[in-house]
Amino acid sequence: DTEVTQTPKHLVMGMTNKKSLKCEQHMGHRAMYWYKQKAKKPPELMFVYSYEKLSINESVPSRFSPECPNSSLLNLHLHALQPEDSALYLCASSITPRDNEQFFGPGTRLTVL
Amino acid sequence: QKEVEQDPGPLSVPEGAIVSLNCTYSNSAFQYFMWYRQYSRKGPELLMYTYSSGNKEDGRFTAQVDKSSKYISLFIRDSQPSDSATYLCAIIYGGGKLTFGQGTILTVHP
Numbered sequence: 194d195t196e197v198t199q200t201p202k203h204l205v206m207g208m209t210n211k212k213s214l215k216c217e218q219h220m221g222h223r224a225m226y227w228y229k230q231k232a233k234k235p236p237e238l239m240f241v242y243s244y245e246k247l248s249i250n251e252s253v254p255s256r257f258s259p260e261c262p263n264s265s266l267l268n269l270h271l272h273a274l275q276p277e278d279s280a281l282y283l284c285a286s287s288i289t290p291r292d293n294e295q296f297f298g299p300g301t302r303l304t305v306l
Numbered sequence: 307q308k309e310v311e312q313d314p315g316p317l318s319v320p321e322g323a324i325v326s327l328n329c330t331y332s333n334s335a336f337q338y339f340m341w342y343r344q345y346s347r348k349g350p351e352l353l354m355y356t357y358s359s360g361n362k363e364d365g366r367f368t369a370q371v372d373k374s375s376k377y378i379s380l381f382i383r384d385s386q387p388s389d390s391a392t393y394l395c396a397i398i399y400g401g402g403k404l405t406f407g408q409g410t411i412l413t414v415h416p
Binding site for chain 1: 314338340347348349350351352355394398400401402403404405406407408409
């Protein structure tokens, strides 16, 4: 298995909802990442997990809460989001944080109403 | 000043043309330079990366880094309609912190 999978593909939620995005990889990678990509903009790093521990938080609002339950799985818990949080959320992984090649999943397209 | 800057285009070329995509970066300490390709509604995929200065070739793609002018380039020879995508240059810090340029939208028309 050489890919990063993300579920769901699309998500529509209200501002009072709680939802979660899921990312999975079975390549044995020990670094996992969340990025946010707005339309016609490049991806922007949100979080880095290194060996299941949060190593980088790019000053992301607390309404986004990452979780890494094991080395294959990465979640992003969403609560009380704003319409401006609507974006494509991309997950990526690499063998270790020192490896330059990050493999991206297809993303979850999130719409906040 | 942004860490890496890229002309967003769009760029439209006929099939078979040579395409040149360019970025500039601000910090001379950067050592790893990447090019990603992103098709519509997909995640980015790594095309090539180079370390320090010089050229790197892979099939129809050549990546070039000029550290003296802080300039990175991607050349695509014999461009194909399937090359139509957004091309993103990127630099990487230690710890996996990847920072992208704005991205250039490329269309290759038959």
